[in-house]
Amino acid sequence: MPPSLNPYQKAKIRVTEKRSELQKFFYAAGDLVAFAGRFFRDVLKPPYEWREILYQCFLVGYKSTFLIGLTGFIMGAVLTIQTRPSMAQFGAISMIPGMISVSVVREIGPVITALICCGKIGSRMGAELGSMKVTEQIDAMEVSAINPFRYLVVTRTLATILMVPLLTIYSDLIALFGGYLAMNIHDTSTLRHFFVAAMSHLEFIDVFPAIIKTFFFGFVVGLIGCYKGWNARRGTESVGMAANSAVVASSLAVFVIDMLAAQITDLLV
Amino acid sequence: MTEKVNDTIENEAGAEEPQEPTVASEEKRAAGNETQEPVITIHGLKKAFKDHEVLKGVDLDVRKGENLVVLGKSGSGKSVLIKCMVGLEYPDEGAISVLGQDISTLKYDELNVLRVRVGFLFQNSALYDSMTVRENLAFPLRKHKKTMTREKKEAVIMEMLENVGLEDSIDQLPSKLSGGQSKRIGLARTLILRPEIMLYDEPTTGLDTGTAHEISELMIKMKQKYNISSITITHDMACAKLTADRIIMLKEGVVVAEGTYEELEKSKDEWIRSFFH
Numbered sequence: 001m002p003p004s005l006n007p008y009q010k011a012k013i014r015v016t017e018k019r020s021e022l023q024k025f026f027y028a029a030g031d032l033v034a035f036a037g038r039f040f041r042d043v044l045k046p047p048y049e050w051r052e053i054l055y056q057c058f059l060v061g062y063k064s065t066f067l068i069g070l071t072g073f074i075m076g077a078v079l080t081i082q083t084r085p086s087m088a089q090f091g092a093i094s095m096i097p098g099m100i101s102v103s104v105v106r107e108i109g110p111v112i113t114a115l116i117c118c119g120k121i122g123s124r125m126g127a128e129l130g131s132m133k134v135t136e137q138i139d140a141m142e143v144s145a146i147n148p149f150r151y152l153v154v155t156r157t158l159a160t161i162l163m164v165p166l167l168t169i170y171s172d173l174i175a176l177f178g179g180y181l182a183m184n185i186h187d188t189s190t191l192r193h194f195f196v197a198a199m200s201h202l203e204f205i206d207v208f209p210a211i212i213k214t215f216f217f218g219f220v221v222g223l224i225g226c227y228k229g230w231n232a233r234r235g236t237e238s239v240g241m242a243a244n245s246a247v248v249a250s251s252l253a254v255f256v257i258d259m260l261a262a263q264i265t266d267l268l269v
Numbered sequence: 270m271t272e273k274v275n276d277t278i279e280n281e282a283g284a285e286e287p288q289e290p291t292v293a294s295e296e297k298r299a300a301g302n303e304t305q306e307p308v309i310t311i312h313g314l315k316k317a318f319k320d321h322e323v324l325k326g327v328d329l330d331v332r333k334g335e336n337l338v339v340l341g342k343s344g345s346g347k348s349v350l351i352k353c354m355v356g357l358e359y360p361d362e363g364a365i366s367v368l369g370q371d372i373s374t375l376k377y378d379e380l381n382v383l384r385v386r387v388g389f390l391f392q393n394s395a396l397y398d399s400m401t402v403r404e405n406l407a408f409p410l411r412k413h414k415k416t417m418t419r420e421k422k423e424a425v426i427m428e429m430l431e432n433v434g435l436e437d438s439i440d441q442l443p444s445k446l447s448g449g450q451s452k453r454i455g456l457a458r459t460l461i462l463r464p465e466i467m468l469y470d471e472p473t474t475g476l477d478t479g480t481a482h483e484i485s486e487l488m489i490k491m492k493q494k495y496n497i498s499s500i501t502i503t504h505d506m507a508c509a510k511l512t513a514d515r516i517i518m519l520k521e522g523v524v525v526a527e528g529t530y531e532e533l534e535k536s537k538d539e540w541i542r543s544f545f546h
Contacts, residue, residue, distance in 0.1 A: 131398075140395035143355045144462075145381035146412050 035227045039157055042150045049155050056159035060121050060222075064167055071116055072171035075108060076100060076178030084186065093187060097194050098201030100179040106206050109172040111258055114217035117164055118250040122225035125156050126246030129229025130239040138230070153230065157222035164218030165211055205269055213261040220253040306333045308466055308498045309354065314363035316349055323349050325522035326363070331466075336492060336499045338509045340544055341519035347502040348392075350519070351468045354500075355389055356380050368465060385413055388464035388497075392471040394455030396443035403439045406430070406458050413462060429457040432494070433487060449480035453487065460491060467492075467499040473508045485511040506544060518544070 005013070079100055087096055129152060132138050141148040180194040228246040232238040309331040316324040323346040331337045341347045352358040354365055356372055365372050370383055396405050406426045410417060417425075430436045433453035443451060452472060459467065472488065473481035485508045492499060492512075503509055509516060510530050518526040518533065518541060526533060526541050534545045 128399075135393055135398070136391045136395040137397055139352075139357055140389070140391055140397075142357060143384055143387070143389040144409050144412070145384040146409070147381075 031231070032224070032227055035153075035230070036223055038149060039154060039223060042147070042154050043158065045150070049151055052151060052155040053158050056155050057163055059124075060117075060156075060159045061163035061166060064117065064120055064163075065170065067120060068113055068116060068167045068171045069174045071112060072109065072174035073178035075112055075171075076104060076175030076180075077182040079103065079108070079175075080179040080182035081185070084183070094197065096183060097176075097179065097189075097197035101176060101198035101202055102206055104175045104179075105172050105202060106210050107258075109175055110168045110210050110214050110217065111254065113168045113171045114164060114214065114221065114254045115251055117160065117167065117217070117221045118247050118254060121160060122221045122246040122250040123243040125222065125225030126228040126232075127239055127243035129153075129226055130232030130242035131229075133229065133232045134234055134236060134239055149230075153223075153226040156226055157219065160218040160222030160225075161215055162218070164221060165214040168211070168214045168217075205265065209261060209265040209268075213257060216257045216261070217254050220257065221250050224250040224253060307331060308333050308368055309500070310364075310366040311350075311354075312364045314350070314353060314365065315361045316346070316353060316358060317361055323522050324353075324360070327519070327522070327524055329517055329524060331498055331500055333498050334492075334496060335514045336488075336501060336512050338501045338503060338513035338516045339519055340504060340509060340516055342504065345519045346522045347519055348470055351389070351470060351500055351502055354468060355384055355387055385462055386465045388459035388462070388467045390452075390455050390459050390467065390469045390472055392474055394443075394451040396446075396451055396454055396458070398443045401440050401442055402430070402435070402446075402454050405443070405454065406461055409458065409462050425461060429461050432460070432491065433457045447480075448476050449483065452476065452480075452484050456484075456487060456491065460495065463495060465497065467497050469499060469501040469503070471503055471505075472501065473503065473505045478507070481505060481508060482511070484508075488512050504544070 080096060083099060084093070084096060087093055087099070129138070132152070138148045138152070141151065176195065176198055177191075179198075180189065180191055183189055183194065225246040228242040228249065232242040307330040309329075311327055311329045314324050314327040315322070327346075327350060329337070339347050339350065349358055353360050354367055354372070356375075360373070367383060368386055370379075372380060372383065375383065396402075397408065400408065403426060406429060407422060410422045410425065414422065426439070427436065430439060433456055435450060435453050435457070438446060438450060438454070443454070446454060456472075467488075469488065473484050476484065488499070488501070489512055491497060501508070501512055513530050516526075516528060516530055516533055517524050520540065526536065526538070528536075533541055536542060
């Protein structure tokens with residue numbers, strides 16, 4: 001900023017810059033909403049790309065099982081190890097399975113799984129579609145009279161909508177198992193006893209909203225990943241940027257949805 | 270304003286014969302005389318990106334069985350021109366008629382019906398890199414020839430690969446192919462739906478001279494075999510010489526010259542001559 005400007009002029013420039021950034025943000029948000037609108041319009045129209053949907057489910061679901069499982073295991077084990085001393089002080093060791101199950105099922109499991117999906121799946125989709133855009137593969141599909149949005153975006157987003165809830169359930173179960181093993185470092189408990197104790201603390205209001213929100217997590221992971229790739233500019237640098245911004249934006253969206261879900265659940269209880 | 274080179278160049282009596290009357294150039298002349306029915310007509314096409322006006326009122330037509338080469342320097346709007354013809358870009362003004370249909374009035378599904386009849390070979394071939402060569406060729410068939418049996422599809426794929434001389438590459442991924450091979454596979458994939466019109470976006474760019482010549486020859490061969498009309502965007506003069514029935518020259522978004530290769534070569538306009546020498 002030139003030093004000759006008076007404070008009013010400097011402030012005016014700053015406001016203009018901020019307004020410009022704000023405008024860009026709202027333009028991008030509006031564009032994303034339009035992109036989502038196109039998804040809902042195309043998802044209902046036949047022909048359905050079953051083969052591609054199944055393939056994407058395989059990539060999103062099966063190919064993520066190890067990472068999600070490992071993370072879930074560590075999550076459950078660490079949670080147990082770190083809460084045990086506090087619980088022991090109150091003589092509430094027997095409450096650990098219930099506490100683990102409620103915190104994992106209600107909050108930690110869905111959010112951590114969604115964040116891992118943002119990193120693993122959202123970035124892959126951003127980079128894949130970005131690369132396809134840069135190398136004109138999307139245009140090639142378009143001129144071959146194949147609807148690339150339906151083939152690429154709808155299938156991938158549907159796959160994440162379907163797979164993220166399943167991965168979350170899988171992650172929750174592994175986390176409970178991790179908690180069970182961690183508990184057995186100091187105490188002795190059978191697997192059956194641990195799971196019965198864990199499940200007895202879970203209520204419908206713990207499980208149902210948690211599962212419902214994972215569909216929304218899956219939706220934003222797939223949609224934002226595809227959106228960022230779809231809108232990549234012509235250049236290899238933009239592929240990296242698409243992958244990166246897909247992770248950032250979808251992670252942020254996961255937290256926003258989680259906060260809204262918590263508020264809505266709170267109102268319903 | 271189009272300069273009709275036929276009118277402007279001095280065509281003195283006893284002017285030199287066209288250079289190197291190759292088999293290809295004889296054939297292309299014959300093809301040019303086949304019929305005069307236009308398959309593509311563009312009138313007053315204008316296109317701007319923000320403040321930058323790329324096309325400033327382009328008029329052209331392509332006759333059936335003809336290969337029209339569009340010459341111009343980088344940034345002259347050549348690629349935008351052919352992208353407008355298949356709905357990848359939307360013109361700001363003007364009319365584009367492809368195979369008798371005004372594309373600005375077509376709905377998405379109607380445009381897709383037309384797109385099946387128009388092939389587009391991209392500069393970098395744009396092969397789907399997650400699919401093998403077989404899958405790349407099978408993909409358009411799977412989408413548009415749903416009633417075709419698996420055996421028939423396989424036969425069509427093999428025929429196309431034989432056309433481009435790459436039967437052995439059927440199970441390879443695009444990343445394993447050379448630039449020339451990618452172009453050939455791209456051509457095979459585009460031709461597999463038997464388009465009536467082909468649009469070539471710089472088909473020989475990035476290839477060595479020998480491979481570029483092979484691709485040009487292949488374009489002529491395919492044109493003759495399937496009776497395809499085409500537009501070729503290029504600044505490769507060897508390709509233009511070999512394949513063009515007619516050439517238009519685009520300068521800053523305007524068609525400035527039109528004629529055969531031989532006619533344009535004799536032009537006295539400095540800018541036009543810069544392409545030929």
